[in-house]
Each structure stands twice: as structure tokens, then as C-alpha cells.
Amino acid sequence: MFKLSLVVLSAALVTTIACGGSPTSPSSLDSVQITVTGTGVTTYTYTKDIAPIMAADCVACHNASLKESGVMLSTFAGVMAVVTSGSQNSILIKATQPNGPMYGNLSGNRTTKAQTIYDWVVNSKAAQ
Numbered sequence: 001m002f003k004l005s006l007v008v009l010s011a012a013l014v015t016t017i018a019c020g021g022s023p024t025s026p027s028s029l030d031s032v033q034i035t036v037t038g039t040g041v042t043t044y045t046y047t048k049d050i051a052p053i054m055a056a057d058c059v060a061c062h063n064a065s066l067k068e069s070g071v072m073l074s075t076f077a078g079v080m081a082v083v084t085s086g087s088q089n090s091i092l093i094k095a096t097q098p099n100g101p102m103y104g105n106l107s108g109n110r111t112t113k114a115q116t117i118y119d120w121v122v123n124s125k126a127a128q
Helices: 002-018 046-057 076-080 091-095 110-123
Strands: none
Touching: 046 076, 046 110, 091 110
């Protein structure tokens, strides 16, 4: 029982630390500069390319239960709430730029993931 309590407490602590970032509102993203653009790929889709990034790096905090900063990224509809198809000024793009508040939460090659998100929104027109 003690081990289970310790595991639950540890998981809660990790989630609190990971999800404890500052609130992200559209106005807080005004100063974010677009420094990572895409590679011109026009064939990215949410299902194949974006959902895995969201699942790995975003949904621990931005899910149906938690909705950190009011954002849910566990579904296509939820992601589309922070995306304007074809616009580099989409909240999702700005939040995942190197000077954006969520860039540090991207795992692995952050630049590649930011490029993929940019290409999906801007060049692939946020295709499902």
C-alpha cells in the first residue's frame, strides 16, 4: 500500500511540475517571434503527424480532465481551437516556437517538432 501511495504521489508531483507553467493566453503570445518555420511540406495530417506530438508532449496537461489554460489538445477539435488553418499566427505555432511558452515541453528534437507543427498549420492547411 505504501508503494502504491508513493507511486501516485510521484505521478502527481511530476504532473504538477510539468503542467505548472504560466498561463498561455493569446495576448501573452503577442511578443513571440516566429523563428522556426517549416520545410514546405504540404502533406502533413493531424492523424499521422500531429496527434503523436500532442500525445507525447502536450496531453499530460492539455487533456479533457485538466485543460491547462483552457486548452485541450487530445482531439482534432481541441487542437483546431488553437489553430487558424494557413496562419503562422496560430496559437499552436506561437506556443511551440523557441521563445514560446511550450517549446521546452517538446521532447526529442524540438526544432523538428516545431517545424512539423508549422508545416501542418501553414502549408498543409491543418488537414485532418
